[in-house]
Amino acid sequence: MSADNVKTSTIGYPRIGPKREMKKALEEYWAGKSSKEALTAVAKQVEEAAWKTQADSGINLVALDGTCYDQMLDHCTYLGLLPARFQELSGLDAYFAAARGHPPNITALDMSKLMDSNYHYLVPELTANSTPKPNWAPFLEAVRRGQATVGAEKAVPMLIGPITFTVLSRGDFDRSVMIQRLGPAYQTVLNELAKLGVPEVQIHEPVLALSAANQYQADAETVYQSLAGTVPLHLVVPYDDVAADVYPWLVKLPVQAIGLDFCGVPGAPHGNSTCQLIAKYGFPSDKRLGVGIIDGRSPWADNGTAVKVVAALRKHLGPGQALSVQTSASLQHVPLDLNLETELPTAVKSRLAFAQQKLEEMVAVKEAVTGHAGAASDIDLSTYTGAPTMGLTAKAIPTEFFQRPAPFAVRRPQQPQFHAFPTTTIGSFPQTPTIRRARLQYKKGTISEVEYRERIAAEIGYSIGAQEALGLDVLVHGEAERTDMVEYFGMKLNGFCFTQHAWVQSYGSRYVRPPLIVGDVSRQGPMTVHEFELAQSMTSRAFVKGMLTGPTTIINWSFPRKDITRSEQAFQIGLALREEVADLEKAGCRIIQVDDPAIREGLPLKTDRQALYLEWSAAAFRLSCGVATPACQIVTHLCYSNFEEIMAAIDALDADVLTIENSRSDDEMVRALSAYGYSRDLGPGVYDVHSPLVPSVESMAAKARAYVAAGIDISKVWLNPDCGLKTRRWEEVLPSLRNMVAAAKLVREEMGGGKANARGVTAAK
Ligand SMILES: CN1c2c(nc(N)[nH]c2=O)NC[C@@H]1CNc1ccc(C(=O)N[C@@H](CCC(=O)N[C@@H](CCC(=O)N[C@@H](CCC(=O)O)C(=O)O)C(=O)O)C(=O)O)cc1
Numbered sequence: 001m002s003a004d005n006v007k008t009s010t011i012g013y014p015r016i017g018p019k020r021e022m023k024k025a026l027e028e029y030w031a032g033k034s035s036k037e038a039l040t041a042v043a044k045q046v047e048e049a050a051w052k053t054q055a056d057s058g059i060n061l062v063a064l065d066g067t068c069y070d071q072m073l074d075h076c077t078y079l080g081l082l083p084a085r086f087q088e089l090s091g092l093d094a095y096f097a098a099a100r101g102h103p104p105n106i107t108a109l110d111m112s113k114l115m116d117s118n119y120h121y122l123v124p125e126l127t128a129n130s131t132p133k134p135n136w137a138p139f140l141e142a143v144r145r146g147q148a149t150v151g152a153e154k155a156v157p158m159l160i161g162p163i164t165f166t167v168l169s170r171g172d173f174d175r176s177v178m179i180q181r182l183g184p185a186y187q188t189v190l191n192e193l194a195k196l197g198v199p200e201v202q203i204h205e206p207v208l209a210l211s212a213a214n215q216y217q218a219d220a221e222t223v224y225q226s227l228a229g230t231v232p233l234h235l236v237v238p239y240d241d242v243a244a245d246v247y248p249w250l251v252k253l254p255v256q257a258i259g260l261d262f263c264g265v266p267g268a269p270h271g272n273s274t275c276q277l278i279a280k281y282g283f284p285s286d287k288r289l290g291v292g293i294i295d296g297r298s299p300w301a302d303n304g305t306a307v308k309v310v311a312a313l314r315k316h317l318g319p320g321q322a323l324s325v326q327t328s329a330s331l332q333h334v335p336l337d338l339n340l341e342t343e344l345p346t347a348v349k350s351r352l353a354f355a356q357q358k359l360e361e362m363v364a365v366k367e368a369v370t371g372h373a374g375a376a377s378d379i380d381l382s383t384y385t386g387a388p389t390m391g392l393t394a395k396a397i398p399t400e401f402f403q404r405p406a407p408f409a410v411r412r413p414q415q416p417q418f419h420a421f422p423t424t425t426i427g428s429f430p431q432t433p434t435i436r437r438a439r440l441q442y443k444k445g446t447i448s449e450v451e452y453r454e455r456i457a458a459e460i461g462y463s464i465g466a467q468e469a470l471g472l473d474v475l476v477h478g479e480a481e482r483t484d485m486v487e488y489f490g491m492k493l494n495g496f497c498f499t500q501h502a503w504v505q506s507y508g509s510r511y512v513r514p515p516l517i518v519g520d521v522s523r524q525g526p527m528t529v530h531e532f533e534l535a536q537s538m539t540s541r542a543f544v545k546g547m548l549t550g551p552t553t554i555i556n557w558s559f560p561r562k563d564i565t566r567s568e569q570a571f572q573i574g575l576a577l578r579e580e581v582a583d584l585e586k587a588g589c590r591i592i593q594v595d596d597p598a599i600r601e602g603l604p605l606k607t608d609r610q611a612l613y614l615e616w617s618a619a620a621f622r623l624s625c626g627v628a629t630p631a632c633q634i635v636t637h638l639c640y641s642n643f644e645e646i647m648a649a650i651d652a653l654d655a656d657v658l659t660i661e662n663s664r665s666d667d668e669m670v671r672a673l674s675a676y677g678y679s680r681d682l683g684p685g686v687y688d689v690h691s692p693l694v695p696s697v698e699s700m701a702a703k704a705r706a707y708v709a710a711g712i713d714i715s716k717v718w719l720n721p722d723c724g725l726k727t728r729r730w731e732e733v734l735p736s737l738r739n740m741v742a743a744a745k746l747v748r749e750e751m752g753g754g755k756a757n758a759r760g761v762t763a764a765k
């Protein structure tokens with residue numbers, strides 16, 4: 001079979017550098033320890049090295065991925081669509097102000113999860129009057145460097161498409177008008193790229209994988225018609241299959257290649273119907289089909305399926321059909337290089353493929369299907385879903401395990417009582433260089449376990465002292481012992497494996513090292529009880545919160561198994577956490593927070609797959625907490641996602657208190673919860689933890705007043721930051737929390753909740 005019409009194409013690659021060079025460069029620059037030139041030099045070196053690796057691996061079309069912080073933010077600057085408040089700044093100053101805020105009071109753009117991933121993008125803010133004033137010069141400069149690095153014939157510029165840019169933006173504007181308004185700005189860059197002689201341009205439109213995508217048909221047809229004709233376009237729709245009502249018009253858009261996801265979500269009970277759509281509707285013979293069959297979101301290696309799917313497609317569409325073997329989503333979601341891992345068990349390592357190894361898989365698939373004999377396939381495209389259908393497997397767990405022994409209204413009076421506007425934090429306090437250094441020393445064996453534990457105990461002592469001095473109502477131990485809220489639990493549970501260098505960008509300069517779930521999960525022994533007891537013993541205040549990470553978040557922020565469903569893995573984790581909840585309560589803990597911020601993020605993009613997901617994720621949460629007595633207050637915490645669509649599922653968690661990130665999104669969450677009639681205790685974040693800015697008393701008091709004005713029962717409002725404070729410095733945390741406590745006092749006095757306790761009982765011992 002001819003190899004000419006089968007290519008390999010990447011659609012995104014890790015942009016953090018093999019040794020986290022971008023993180024270090026950014027942090028040094030922000031700390032004033034390096035120049036713009038030094039930062040830019042590192043960024044270029046990291047980008048070019050990644051492009052070169054892809055070309056050297058034999059990839060035919062290399063997507064020119066790269067960013068200093070976030071690609072949505074990059075597009076805001078290319079399109080000249082940064083909000084007015086950043087316009088008094090310029091260049092990198094404006095860029096980083098949009099990412100992180102700028103003193104004294106320029107607030108950052110909001111962050112949100114990209115599709116159903118743990119990657120956070122910066123949300124563009126548009127108004128009805130937003131008009132692009134494009135400046136593509138930096139983008140074109142990167143393309144020229146790409147051409148110099150990999151050769152002009154392989155260098156493929158990568159753009160976020162106009163529909164996705166608009167749909168993922170926030171503001172009061174007409175979507176269709178905005179999309180068409182963006183058209184000329186994209187035409188400008190396509191004309192310039194044609195002059196540079198690029199082989200094609202990738203335009204990423206992940207929102208076309210949403211159930212709602214059929215609404216965008218007219219917008220897509222008009223805007224892509226306006227973009228056609230200058231340079232070949234490769235329209236990439238990653239993250240999920242496209243809906244059956246979208247596929248027929250999508251494949252008719254005037255583009256030369258369409259890249260689709262053939263993998264779906266690892267371990268999800270439903271597979272991916274892309275093959276079936278192709279079997280049913282065919283695929284235009286004059287377009288290249290981008291076969292996203294190498295899983296861009298899971299580090300598990302291809303098990304031989306990829307060749308079979310591509311071979312089946314060639315058989316079905318005819319050997320003359322142009323195809324490209326590619327990943328289902330950008331490889332930014334998997335770690336860079338498996339070869340850096342020296343401590344993984346061989347049996348696990350041999351089943352893994354990180355980004356670099358996935359390049360080899362793509363080339364191998366191409367070679368197999370274009371080899372002399374071609375590859376055989378027993379796959380019937382008309383029924384193939386990519387994954388076996390797996391259902392809920394909670395049958396062995398008694399039903400009563402999934403519910404608290406009494407309803408919320410009965411539980412609440414038995415639980416800890418506070419004055420109006422009680423204050424607390426979300427759990428973590430600064431992960432200082434001292435803590436990280438101690439952990440590194442312990443890892444390297446230069447300090448003993450006893451010494452390490454003593455240092456962590458000292459950190460817990462410091463944070464307890466600080467919280468007492470600040471006058472917070474409910475204290476936390478501060479999570480100093482945790483590298484990460486998921487990795488930590490993975491390390492304490494059976495069934496997980498860990499990497500040393502497998503970092504994945506979560507946002508900007510913040511990375512995570514998701515643990516691998518490799519077997520059945522169970523608890524080895526208490527995971528958090530020691531730190532709780534230690535913290536509680538250090539204070540005379542009544543309440544230190546226990547702090548756990550919930551089952552769905554552990555699944556979504558790990559790399560789950562692909563051989564059993566995510567629900568099954570969530571129930572295994574739920575049972576393990578249940579033992580921990582019971583032990584915490586036995587140890588005297590009266591308030592236990594079970595963070596499940598990733599529940600929304602993992603929501604399937606297709607509405608018909610959502611109910612099942614929400615059912616098992618809420619059930620797994622209740623399984624964890626159902627063991628708590630009515631007198632034990634269960635708190636949960638959600639952040640950095642749009643939760644409006646899943647209010648009923650949030651209610652179904654049956655938590656007593658919900659703390660939720662809110663401040664950057666302008667109280668949208670509060671209004672949504674109020675409109676829903678959410679009736680439990682609520683702590684909407686009063687300040688942004690991802691900005692170094694110290695919030696004023698008045699700004700937080702205004703938020704508290706707004707919550708009450710929005711209809712939230714005054715006796716149920718808590719004041720807390722948006723999320724944990726681990727990324728901040730104590731110099732920022734102390735004044736911010738001091739102001740938060742002062743804001744609580746102010747509104748308490750204003751609203752008459754200061755003297756009479758809102759629930760009649762006093763909290764302090
Ligand atoms: C709350 N969020 C989380 C998400 N996902 C998670 N998995 N975890 C989360 O907490 N998603 C949504 C939000 C926001 N996302 C993040 C993600 C990541 C961070 C963060 O702060 N990441 C840290 C890395 C944390 C970590 O694992 N640290 C280790 C290793 C530290 C290290 O680099 N050590 C150095 C040596 C030490 C030194 O000298 O400084 C080394 O090994 O070279 C640890 O603590 O031991 C980050 O820095 O990126 C926040 C929010």
Ligand SMILES: N[C@@H](CCS)C(=O)O
Binds near residue numbers: 485
């Ligand atoms: N307890 C965690 C929640 C983060 S989502 C923290 O405070 O970091």
Ligand SMILES: [Zn+2]
Binds near residue numbers: 638724
């Ligand atoms: Zn959070």
